Amino acid sequence: MPNISDSDWLSIVPAIILAGTILLVLLADLIPAVKRSALAGLSLLGVIAALIYSAIPLTFNSSPTGAFVGQVRSDDFGWYLTITLLVGGAISVLVSADYLERTNLPRPGEYYALLLSALLGMVLLATAAHFMTAFLGLELLSLALYILAGFAAGRPVSREAGLKYFMLSSFATAFLLYGIALLYGATGKTGFADIAHALTTANDLRGGPTLLLVGAGMIAAGLGFKVSAVPFHMWTPDVYEGSPAPVSLLMSVGTKTAAFGALISVFNGALAPMVSSWLPLLWAMAALTMIGGNILALAQSNLKRLLAYSSVAHAGYIVVGVVANSREGVTAALYYLTAYTVMNAGAFAVAAALERADGTGTDLASLRGLASRRPGVAAALAICLLSLTGIPPLAGFFGKLTIFSAAFQSGHAELAIIGVLMSAVSAYYYLRIIAALYQPALSPAQLTTNADGGSVIPDETTSLPLTVALLLTALGTVALGIFVGPLLDGATQAARAIFPLANSIIKVQGLTKLTAWFLKSTIHHT
Amino acid sequence: MNVFGIDALYYLSIVLFLPLLGAVVALLVRNSAKLVAALTAFLELALASLLLYATLTTNANGEVLGAPKMTIAVTADWLPSFGLRYALKSDPLSVWLIMLTALLLLIAVCAPAYNNSPHREANYVGQPAYYAGLLALASGMLGVFMADSIFLFYIFWEAMLVPAYFLIARYSRERGPAIAMRFILYALSGGLIMLAGFIGLGAVVAGQSSSFEGQSFGFDPDLWLQHLTGLNIDATTQTWLFLAIVIGTAVKIPLVPLHSWLPDTYAESPAPVTVLIAGVMSKTGVYALLRFGVLLFPLGAANLQPWLAGFAIATILYGALAALEANSLQRIAAYASLSHMGFIALGVISANKDGQTGAVLQMINHGVIIAALFLVAAMLERRSGSRNLTAFGGWGEKRPVLATVFMLIALATLGLPGLSSFAGEFLIMTGAWQARPAYAVLAVLGVILAAWYMVRMYQRVMHGPELTHPAPDMHEGEMALLLPLIVLFFVVGVAPGIITDSIIQMLNTVVH
Secondary structure (H helix, E strand, O other), X not given: OOOOOHHHHHOOHHHHHHHHHHHHHHHHHHOOOOOHHHHHHHHHHHHHHHHHHHHOOOOOOOOOOOHHHHOEOOOHHHHHHHHHHHHHHHHXXXXXXXXXXXXXXXXXXXXXXXXXXXXXXXXXXXXXOEHHHHHHHHHXXXXXXXXXXXXXXXXXXXXXXXXXXXXXXXXXXXXXXHHHHHHHHHHOOOEHHHHHHHHHHOOOOOOHHHHHHHHHHHHHHHHHHHOOOOOOOOHHHHHHHHOXXXXXXXXXXXXXXXXXXXXHHHHHHHOHHHHHHHHHHHHHHHHHHHHHHHHHHOOOOEHHHHHHHHHHHHHHHHHHHHHHOOHHHHHHHHHHHHHHHHHHHHHHHHHHHHOOOOOOOOEHHHHOOHHHHOHHHHHHHHHHHHHHHOOOOOHHHHHHHHHHHHHHHOOOHHHHHHHHHHHHHHHHHHHHHHHHHOOOOOOHHHHHOOOOOOOOOOOOOOOHHHHHXXXXXXXXXXXXXXXXXXXXXXXXXXXXXXXXXXXXXXXXOOOOOHHHHHHHHHHHHO | OEEOOEEHHHHHHHHHHHHHHHHHHXXXXXXXXXXXXXXXXXXXXXXXXXXXXXXXXXXXXXXXXXXXXXXXXXXXXXXXXXXXXXXXXXXXXXXXXXXXXHHHHHHHHHOOOOOOOOOOOOOOOOOHHHHHHHHXXXXXXXXXXXXXXXXXXXXXHHXXXXXXXXXXXXXXXXXXXXXXXXXXXXXXXXXXXXXXXXXXXXXHHHHHOHHHOOOOOOXXXXXXXXXXXXXXXXXXXXXXXXXXXXXXXXXXXXXXXXXXXXXXXXXXXXXXXXXXXXXXXXXXXXHHHHHHHHOXXXXXXXXXXXXXXXXXXXXXXXXXXXXXXXXXXXXXXXXXXXXXXXXXXXXXXXXXXXHHHHHHHHHHHHHHHHHHHHHHHHHHHHHHOOOEHHHOOOOOOOXXXXXXXXXXXXHHHOOOOOOHHHHHHHHHHHHHHHHOHXXXXXXXXXXXXXXXXXXXXXXXXXXXXXXXXXXOXXXXXXXXXXXXXXXXXXXXXXXXXXXXXXXXXXXXXXXX
């Protein structure tokens, strides 16, 4: 057995905490006296514990190739994504607590265990330094999400979402696996660093460039499916609309962040030496995704479906960061992922707050006049949507700014211009929602009657966990914009794990993580 | 640097954010929102006047060697690793516009909302959100004028759209959401294209300047501005970057053919909102075109001058002809405003000192005049219950004050010598002639048409057979509202040098 040191274990502590929490939740679920809210609290504690661990700066030795003989990343890139994922996970748990209580979904124990499993899979995928770990994480998150998507089994659309996601995702996973096999065939390696090394030394390549290119294409398709990039986005609207809203939330922010982590690791890391061959592929993916997502979103009149297409569009902007293939590009993509996590989670949290037990309540007509009924909820949604539009000084604006600026600097001005034009298009569909929120309300009679009369608790209550989630996301969206410094420094630091500074050797001395960046920049500012 | 003993950084920040603070307070106190808004606006005007004095007297005699005259500039780190700064500036180009914003804000919050048309479901007047919106809008526009960093400028440029959007959507006479949507889509699209231009500029500068090594993104405006002269950006690149910025500004000014959001927005918004949007927000477009377009990219501006001048002249003529054709008071005012903004844009584009001085002077004049025009139109509408010219006739006989005031405003609009517009338009014409005589010849048609449509409007309302109508003459409140504006017609008309002297001095140092 190769020697595994303490630092190897220390670098996967968040995953261990999550796994432990899953077991605890399942155990607690066996005790009849344990209530739904207690399960939610337990899950939240687990996520927060993992988050605290990830955010505390620790210093220990770590190998540049990754922990466990190059299986798992133990660098700032991995930590940055872990923190982002856990933030998204925590918001998802908070929103779920409100949602389960309100809609009375059965089997809460299994729900939270699956939610945390999905989160665990995301963390593994994002921090993978090896295709084996990446695939393991991908499968874990997918399996949990298949079930979660169909969790509201009483609704046909939810069952449909589960089945659809399962069928299409299995197909995409097969592509990914085939791509991994082809890359292995060409290079004889499956570790990211090993592949990059093999590609630069070039004399032990087998099968020539074709094998590599087809392999890279397959991997792009597999991961492109997970980030919902055009043309692999078809499942997104149906699944996001049909799944229970808190699950859509986790899918939209978590899966995307994790899969982009892998995409960056693979294309900007492992396959960076053959950038000229995969560039056209991802270039087209970025352009198509930005255009397709935004154009298709124009016609939507359901908040969840609209957010699904909008999430496609945002995937397009982030792919631009990958295409830039530079430290700036990765920095921008990482910053964007965090900003997107916060603002999109906020928007989906509002969708969850409005969704009734029968799955209705998120269409444009129900949103009309929300501002006069629930001003706080409407304001949170308005802030998140303005940020998604890219209005300064909110988080989304800086995301777009850094992405487009990275595109310009790496000579892809055309992508920046497409992105800018498509942002203008996106303003229409986001603002349409905001306009509806602030229109005079429909009469109360029109609001309460619905076909099934299925609403359990009237719209007008906002529970504590939901309030916390909305406050966190809305204030976070504003704060990440105005005090953009610490996070951007963090993203820059993390990007150095992929693109080391030109005049310094790859040297991972320890973990300088968000808190450390924050402290540093605060001291710097004062 | 100090302003009256206060650190200039704080003083400028207070001027910038006081309205926003007032907006928050107005939302909190609710019942006396109007009072809070009026007090805030009054205080803002006082602070802006002091800032004007301080700016114009800063190193007026060049006491400190090398220090720029008449400029108060402050900067603080915002995001050092990113090269972002919180930098504010007050110089003659911006300080007059700051004054204009403060003055029109005071008038807008003191004016009645004038939106109680029969079509409205509810009368929103007196709502705290309305006053908070006006105040927040003012802060956004002040930010555009005060920002000394391209980046900060852009933030305010976009952020001011949010309060404007809500004001138009909620308080318009009819079709509010649809009009507001068109307005914001135009403005956002233009703004985003402008952003592409700025990002492109950043990339060009970063590519050529060694001082950006090790920095991820170069958004340091001071570096940009310092390097721009030394950097030698070639004419083609300049043209493209300038074009991106022109599109963004042309939407706000607006220039034909990007003007189609204007008639509805100006005509359907409540008069005080129009006062701010037509009076000040259109100036943000010209200001940006001058400061971040023509002065930044002289070669690009020279390349595109014939095109832009063509669009500006088209704007002048189209606006004038449409004003002749229109039958509603507000629409005539809206098209008149469009036509006059074409003149101002022409002055900026002519890229010489006369044209630009005239443009800056005319920005102030236009703001004052158009505010008065929209207010008097709203007063007339309130009396007759209609906006259509056919509802009026012979009103002058029994309402001498109203007739006189309306006459003065009409004369000021058409540029009568002795009233404020004359000097500005004259300078613009001189500048346009220097650039190319054809520009001036074509533009002067707009002056003739202006006389035509303003006199037509005045005659239709005040002369002719009298329609029996119990409408009263102007009351004291309305007179008080318009008095400061009318006084300015005369003051600036007789002594335009108050404004132009400082601007000429400044342009002397900027344009080499």
